[in-house]
Amino acid sequence: PVEILQAREVPLGGARAMLVHRTLPQRGRPTIGAWCFADHYGGPDDPTDHPMIVPPHPHTGLQTASWLFSGEIEHHD
Structure with missing residues (x-):
């Protein structure tokens, strides 16, 4: 059977958090x-019109994969 998982809002980035929808x-x-x-960040139901900006942060043995449908991403590790 197919199960549809519901995403929840998660703030990323501390005091200047941006919301993502985490599945x-x-x-x-x-x-x-x-x-x-x-x-998931942004989308047709998101009223904001700004790029996703991720300030410098460490990754310990992780790989990040991003699929950009439109707009721009600035991501610093």
Whole structure:
């Protein structure tokens, strides 16, 4: 059977947080690792019209993959 997972809003970035809609990880899916994220930022229902800006931050043994449908991303590690 197909299961549709509902995303929840998660603030990223501390005091100047931007909201993403996070589908994974979820408590109901414990077999998906804690470091596997499926986030959605922006979209047709988002009234903001600005780029996604991610300030410098460390990654410890992680790889980031982003799919950009439109707009721009500035991501510093």
